[in-house]
Amino acid sequence: MKTTFKLNGKTVQVETQSDATLLWTLRDHLGLTGTKYGCGKALCGACTVHLDGMAVRSCTTPMSMVTNRSVTTIEGLSKDNSHPLQIAWVEEQVPQCGYCQSGQIMQAAALLQNNSRPTREQILAQMNGIICRCGTYTRIVRAIERTAQNL
Amino acid sequence: MENAKTIISKISRRKFIVGAGGFTFLITTGVIWPKLSAENKTANDGTITAWVHLQPDGKVIIYNPAAEMGQGSMTALPVLIAEEMDVDWSMVIIENSPIIPEIYGSRGFRGGNSMITVGSRAVSGYYEILRQAGAQARYVLLYNAAHKWDVPIQELTTDAGVVIHKSSGRKMLYGEIAEFAKSPDKIPKIPKEQMKQPGQFRLIGKNIPRYDIPEKVNGSAIFAMDIQLPNMVYGAISRSPVNGARPVNVLNKDSILEIDGVIDLVTLEHGVGVIANSIETAFKANKQLQIQWSEGAKAANYNSVEAFEKYENMAEDASIKGSVIKNKGNITNALQNAEKTYSSYYKNDFAYHAQMEPLNAVVSVAPDGSSAELWVGSQAPVSARRAAAQALGIAEEKVEIHPCYLGGGFGRRSMSDYVTEAAFLAKKAGKPLKLVWTREDDIAYGAFRPLSVQRMQAGVDKSGNIVGWSHIVVGTGGRLMTSGVNTLFYTFPNQHIEMRNVDEGVRTKHWRAVGHGPNKFAIEAFIDEIAVGQKIDPLEIRRRLMKNHPRALNVLETAAKMANWGTAPPPGRGRGIAFAERSGSLAAGVCELSVDRGSGRIQVHNFWVALDAGVVVQPDNVLAQSEGSINFGLSSVLSESLTFKNGKVQQSNFHDYNVMRIADAPENIEIKIIPSNEKPSGVGEAALPFVGGAVSNAFANLTGIRLRHIPFTPEKVLEALSS
Ligand code: FES
Ligand code: FES
Numbered sequence: 001m002k003t004t005f006k007l008n009g010k011t012v013q014v015e016t017q018s019d020a021t022l023l024w025t026l027r028d029h030l031g032l033t034g035t036k037y038g039c040g041k042a043l044c045g046a047c048t049v050h051l052d053g054m055a056v057r058s059c060t061t062p063m064s065m066v067t068n069r070s071v072t073t074i075e076g077l078s079k080d081n082s083h084p085l086q087i088a089w090v091e092e093q094v095p096q097c098g099y100c101q102s103g104q105i106m107q108a109a110a111l112l113q114n115n116s117r118p119t120r121e122q123i124l125a126q127m128n129g130i131i132c133r134c135g136t137y138t139r140i141v142r143a144i145e146r147t148a149q150n151l
Numbered sequence: 152m153e154n155a156k157t158i159i160s161k162i163s164r165r166k167f168i169v170g171a172g173g174f175t176f177l178i179t180t181g182v183i184w185p186k187l188s189a190e191n192k193t194a195n196d197g198t199i200t201a202w203v204h205l206q207p208d209g210k211v212i213i214y215n216p217a218a219e220m221g222q223g224s225m226t227a228l229p230v231l232i233a234e235e236m237d238v239d240w241s242m243v244i245i246e247n248s249p250i251i252p253e254i255y256g257s258r259g260f261r262g263g264n265s266m267i268t269v270g271s272r273a274v275s276g277y278y279e280i281l282r283q284a285g286a287q288a289r290y291v292l293l294y295n296a297a298h299k300w301d302v303p304i305q306e307l308t309t310d311a312g313v314v315i316h317k318s319s320g321r322k323m324l325y326g327e328i329a330e331f332a333k334s335p336d337k338i339p340k341i342p343k344e345q346m347k348q349p350g351q352f353r354l355i356g357k358n359i360p361r362y363d364i365p366e367k368v369n370g371s372a373i374f375a376m377d378i379q380l381p382n383m384v385y386g387a388i389s390r391s392p393v394n395g396a397r398p399v400n401v402l403n404k405d406s407i408l409e410i411d412g413v414i415d416l417v418t419l420e421h422g423v424g425v426i427a428n429s430i431e432t433a434f435k436a437n438k439q440l441q442i443q444w445s446e447g448a449k450a451a452n453y454n455s456v457e458a459f460e461k462y463e464n465m466a467e468d469a470s471i472k473g474s475v476i477k478n479k480g481n482i483t484n485a486l487q488n489a490e491k492t493y494s495s496y497y498k499n500d501f502a503y504h505a506q507m508e509p510l511n512a513v514v515s516v517a518p519d520g521s522s523a524e525l526w527v528g529s530q531a532p533v534s535a536r537r538a539a540a541q542a543l544g545i546a547e548e549k550v551e552i553h554p555c556y557l558g559g560g561f562g563r564r565s566m567s568d569y570v571t572e573a574a575f576l577a578k579k580a581g582k583p584l585k586l587v588w589t590r591e592d593d594i595a596y597g598a599f600r601p602l603s604v605q606r607m608q609a610g611v612d613k614s615g616n617i618v619g620w621s622h623i624v625v626g627t628g629g630r631l632m633t634s635g636v637n638t639l640f641y642t643f644p645n646q647h648i649e650m651r652n653v654d655e656g657v658r659t660k661h662w663r664a665v666g667h668g669p670n671k672f673a674i675e676a677f678i679d680e681i682a683v684g685q686k687i688d689p690l691e692i693r694r695r696l697m698k699n700h701p702r703a704l705n706v707l708e709t710a711a712k713m714a715n716w717g718t719a720p721p722p723g724r725g726r727g728i729a730f731a732e733r734s735g736s737l738a739a740g741v742c743e744l745s746v747d748r749g750s751g752r753i754q755v756h757n758f759w760v761a762l763d764a765g766v767v768v769q770p771d772n773v774l775a776q777s778e779g780s781i782n783f784g785l786s787s788v789l790s791e792s793l794t795f796k797n798g799k800v801q802q803s804n805f806h807d808y809n810v811m812r813i814a815d816a817p818e819n820i821e822i823k824i825i826p827s828n829e830k831p832s833g834v835g836e837a838a839l840p841f842v843g844g845a846v847s848n849a850f851a852n853l854t855g856i857r858l859r860h861i862p863f864t865p866e867k868v869l870e871a872l873s874s
Contacts, residue, residue, distance in 0.1 A: 017412070017431070024431050033377035034370015036558070038507050039590040040434070043805035046507060074370035081369050089368040093360065093771055096221030096779055098367030099507040099558030105368060124814040131805060133507045133559050134221045135782025137816040139775065 005066045007032075008076025016063050023047045023058040026073060034074040034102045038131070045130030048103040049073045055110035057129075074102035077109060084150060085109055088143040096134035103130045108144050116151045118144070201254055202232055202284045205292075209312060209326030211238050214248035216255040216266060217273040218530050219363060220557035220564065221779075222835045223772040224273035226362045228281055230768055231274075234354045235285030235346055236292075238325070239312035245362045247554050250532045267531045269565050269661065271734040271833025274768055278831050286341035294335045295328050311353065349766065349828050358771040363556070375555040378513045378526045380583040384414060385430045386576040387437035387587060390422035390596040393798035394658050395448030398423050402441040410436050417579045419572065426580045434589055449656030450798035455602055458655070459498055462625040465651050466496075466606035473623070473651035476633055480645030485619030489610025492619075493681050497607060497673035499861040501793040502600040502662055503802070505810050508558020510569040510588040514539060514577035522549040523574070528557035530565035538567035542574035561783075562661035566598060591803050598660030599793055601628025605673035610645075615685040616695065617678075619645040624670065627652065628659040635667030635840055638674060639732055640703040641696035657795060663783055667733050667840035672788070672861060675729035675844025680857060689728050689848060690716055697730075702763060706730065707739040709761035709823055714741035724756060725853025729844030734833025736764040740781070742817075742845035746853065748872060751865030753789060753850065755817040760838055762822060765829035777822050777838035784842030786811030790862050809864075 001018045004011065007030065014029050023040075026032045026049070035058055038046030042057040049058045050072040051065075077083045081090065085105050088094075095101045104127070111118060111126040118126070123144050132140065204212040213232050219225035229245050232238075248255045256264025257276035289309060296314040297304040300321060308315050314323045349356070366372040391397065401423055407413060412432035417424040423442055427433035465471055486492055512535075513526040523543055529535040532554055540547040557564055573586035588596075603626030610619035620643040624632045629652045636648055662668075682692040690711050697704040707730050711717075720726045723745050730739040743757040758781055767773050790809035794801045802808040822838070847858045856871050 017429070020429075020431060024429070027377075028379070028430060031379070032370070033373075033379070036374075036507070037376065037509065037587075039805050041590070041804050041806070044507070044590075077369070081365055086368045090360070090364055093364060093775060095361075095364050095367035096223070096775065097507065097557060097559045098221065098363065098372050099374065101367050102370045127813045129812075131507065131810050131812060133505050133561075133783070133810060135779035135786075135811075135816070136775070137782055137811075137813040138778040138820050140813065 001063065003063045003067050005068060006070040008072055018064075020063045021059055022049070022061040022063060022066055022071065025063055026058060032073050032075050036099055036102055038100070044100075045103045045107060046100050048106045048130065050106060050110055053110070053113060055107045074106055077105065083109065084147045085112070085143065088147040092139045092143040092146065094136050094139040094143050096136055100130060100132045100134075104132065104140055108140070111144070112148060112151065117148055120145075202248075202281065203236065203288045205325060205329040205332070207326050207329045209242050209324055210244055211236070211242050211325070212244045212246055214255070215245050216248045216257070216277070218268035218528070218532065218554065218557055218560065218564075220268070220528070220530065220560035222273065222776060223361050223769060224268070226359060227274050227768045227772065228277050229362075230354045230359055231278060231281035232285035232288070234352060235282045236288045237309040237311060240354060240359060242312060250536060250552050250554065252533055266533055267565060268560070269530055269562065271835035271837065275735060275831045275833055282346055283341060286346050287338055290338060290341060291332065291335065292325060292328050295332045296323050299323070299331070355766065355768050356770060359769060361772060372556050374508055374558050375513055375526050375528045376508055376511050376558065376587065378555065378585065380513065380515055383513070383583040383585055384426055384428055384580050385433040385587065386424055386426050386573065386580070386584050387433040387589065388419065388422045388424040388572055388592065389437055389440045389442055390592065391444055391448070392595060393444070393448045394450045395656055396444040396446075396451070397421065398442050399445050400443040402443060403439065407436050407440060410439070415579060417576055419575060424572070424576050426576060426584065430585070430587055433587070437589070448798065450795070453655045453657055453795050453798045455501060455795040458602065458627075459604060462604040462653075463496060463606070465653070466604060466623045466625045471651055473649045475647070475649050477637055477646055477648040479643070482619050482621050482645045482647035485645035486608060486610040486621070489619060490613050491684070492608065492610045493677070493684060494606070494608040495677055495680060495859060497605040497669070497676060497859050499603055499669040499672070500791070501602045501795070502787050502791050503594055503597045503793045503808055504559070504561045504563035504662055505808065506557075506559025506561055506563055509590055509593045510563070511586055512570050512573035513583065513585045514573045515583035516543060516577050516581070520578070521545060522551070523577070524551045524553065525570065525574070526553045526555055527570055528555045528564060529567065529570070530557065530560045531567060535567045535570045538570040539574040542571045543578055561663045562665070563598065566660060590805070594793075594802055594804065594808060595800050596658070597793070597800070598658040600662035600665070600668070601626050601632050601659045603628065603632050603669050605669065607673055607677040609677065609681055611681060611685060615687055617643055617681060619643065621647040622674070623649045623651065625651040627655040627657060629654075631659055631661060632666045632669070634665040635670040635731070635733065640700040640730070640737070642699050643696075657798065663780070664733055664836035664839040667731060667836070668784065668787060668843060669861065671729070671731040671840035672843030672847065675731065675841060676847040676857070676859065679727065679844070679848040679851060683851065693728070693730060703730065703732070703737050706737045706761045706763045706825060709825060710739035710741050710759055713759035713761065713821060713823060714743070714757070716741060725849040725851070727845045727848025727850070727852055729841040729848060731840035731844070733837045733840050734835075736762060736832040736834060736837035738762045738837045738841055740838065740841045740845045742842070742849040744846065744849045744853070746850065746868060751867075751869035751872070753846070753863060753868060754815075755785060755846070756819065758817045758820045758845070760820065760822045761825060762834070762837060763825040763827055764834050764837060765827050765831045767824055767834075768831060770824055773824060773834045774822050776834045778820050780836055780838035781820055781842055782811060782816050784839035785817065785846070788843045788846050788861055788863060789815065790864060792862050792864070
């Protein structure tokens with residue numbers, strides 16, 4: 001199956017099996033390994049990317065769903081770690097093992113796109129789908145609040 | 152866009168042996184070699200170090216010997232070298248060291264040199280070694296500058312990457328020295344007095360940003376999961392649902408092999424592997440496999456929920472003699488003669504590591520089968536390499552290992568079962584192969600923190616002093632259950648500690664802080680039970696027990712002060728205090744929580760924590776590790792439960808194995824690091840063991856009801872509230 005879609009601003013065409021998911025297509029066909037596999041069932045959020053600006057779980061997004069739509073991955077968030085969330089993530093020294101962090105940042109980016117002044121409750125509600133086993137939650141909240149303040 | 156199949160990982164291209172230009176410090180019992188060569192890599196008597204490569208442009212490559220799994224030692228360890236070498240940190244490049252324990256190891260638990268990253272030991276284990284290596288590297292620079300200028304070495308000093316001759320005002324950059332550096336014939340061991348004193352530290356104790364963080368915010372950090380090799384194929388394995396069962400027959404072999412993209416099936420001791428041309432195909436076939444398993448495995452009768460009763464009976468049974476861990480005074484008399492006795496059972500379910508990166512490894516075997524390469528995130532790279540070599544039937548040195556970042560370790564990645572599997576499959580495939588465990592595989596064939604029952608008994612005299620203390624741990628997991636069972640900082644005149652183990656045939660393993668989680672929970676909650684019974688303040692009762700240990704007591708007092716202990720908590724909230732030591736560090740926490748009496752949900756509002764970990768190399772990272780430990784600990788205390796039925800794990804993914812999410816994390820964590828010049832101790836787990844006790848104690852403070860079985864799920868809380 002051939003799928004054409006926009007990936008990080010560029011139009012791409014990719015050949016996959018008909019039941020392929022966006023997650024593994026990104027990772028194994030398109031070389032974008034920043035998006036992670038954690039559960040495969042939309043339970044952990046490690047695979048979160050943007051589909052037309054909305055945060056989605058790429059592990060349960062079939063390729064057939066992305067035709068002619070626009071996908072942004074962590075690699076497309078900025079060219080040089082300059083997205084305000086990436087800056088805040090470095091300043092707050094958020095990541096530990098780092099495995100969940102692409103998902104965390106993509107989810108947070110979608111949140112701030114829709115709501116540049118989220119309350120603490122809104123942050124928790126939006127971020128609750130992304131598990132961080134290392135327990136960086138404390139700093140994730142701080143980094144999002146810091147970013148929102150600077151926006 | 153580049154096709155992933157053509158990308159060879161940047162890790163595999165990173166070659167250790169350096170070419171012309173530059174200077175590697177290889178220091179071996181007084182001799183320094185200008186270059187590390189393949190031949191002398193292994194020539195050693197156990198005291199070789201080869202930690203630094205200095206480039207003419209002044210860049211300093213420092214080799215990191217430990218696995219980086221989020222704990223930050225990849226930055227903290229090079230800081231130790233850079234401090235004593237007096238390097239300008241902005242010039243430092245960090246690379247992984249080769250896996251050569253004789254050169255890059257620190258002292259292991261059993262003596263000898265080890266490169267295993269476990270037990271929060273990286274910084275404490277390397278503290279002296281790497282400062283010495285840095286000081287010796289600095290000596291070599293001074294030696295060369297002294298020759299160049301023809302001045303006595305004693306007249307030279309350094310300052311952040313520059314050698315200085317004060318009286319003549321001359322300066323030389325380290326990079327300049329790299330151009331002409333020669334090895335002195337003898338390089339002395341630098342005595343402690345000539346190394347920096349804590350007051351002179353420029354890097355140790357300051358907040359150096361973690362080296363790995365920039366690439367962990369843009370997706371470019373490479374985990375083994377991300378390795379792509381040309382012509383790579385993929386593997387997945389269906390493992391025995393009951394530990395010990397063997398595959399007897401694949402019932403639908405033909406239809407599996409017919410799936411488009413499936414290349415081969417491989418029968419292993421404990422399962423059946425699929426080799427396929429994509430990961431999704433491998434997963435799909437793996438799921439469809441119908442395997443007939445052998446009967447009669449030891450674990451097949453194991454029901455973990457029912458096991459508690461059996462273990463309680465075992466704890467009561469005076470005829471059972473377990474392994475005695477401590478026996479002081481006469482516990483029987485002490486309990487018999489006590490004014491009042493207390494006794495309680497504490498329990499904990501199995502816990503799963505749930506590291507976010509499911510287990511995986513990449514193995515590429517040479518066409519002639521005589522050598523191989525291995526990409527893996529491992530806490531135990533030496534054993535991982537050995538596992539691959541054994542599976543391939545080749546010598547260990549024929550396996551080149553490329554350590555990758557670990558997407559969490561927590562003890563699971565010091566086992567090499569997944570490496571053995573990957574090597575078997577790769578050998579069969581005849582192509583580079585990436586083995587990936589699905590999350591379901593990772594849980595089903597996990598190795599868990601043991602379930603245990605703790606029988607606590609204590610006797611108290613007329614003045615409320617605890618005169619007898621008995622702690623019997625029963626469960627399945629052997630010595631994994633005994634870490635932390637001793638009370639190193641509480642003095643009891645009569646004390647008995649014993650472990651009674653039943654091998655149920657299920658897989659158990661070290662899990663962040665190991666037995667300290669369950670044991671300190673039982674100890675700290677039980678002390679509070681006695682305090683409540685005796686109408687003694689929980690802080691006061693601990694003060695008495697800790698009076699011989701001022702350093703530990705100071706930690707407790709500090710946490711109490713941070714929490715304003717002694718003042719009433721806000722309405723609807725309870726507070727609990729607990730203390731625990733782990734990997735040489737001392738920690739105390741005060742938890743403030745509330746409970747939703749409708750749903751049974753516990754919300755932790757505040758955690759005030761004091762930590763004494765000796766010299767702290769990276770303070771902000773210690774805070775991060777402590778926050779992480781509290782969240783990790785709280786997750787197991789509030790929600791994590793893994794159960795076995797007929798030997799089978801009952802949970803399958805994050806919908807039924809509940810790892811804490813952000814909304815359940817404490818609203819506020821405040822940590823105070825107590826300044827100290829003592830030798831550094833471990834910080835990766837220190838803030839975990841007190842969590843269970845602090846939460847149970849806070850809950851009891853709020854409700855008068857004691858929670859004694861981890862996890863305190865909403866259902867259990869409701870049940871406790873209604874009883
Ligand atoms: S991998 Fe997609 S949500 Fe977990
Ligand atoms: S940083 Fe390790 S899982 Fe989030």
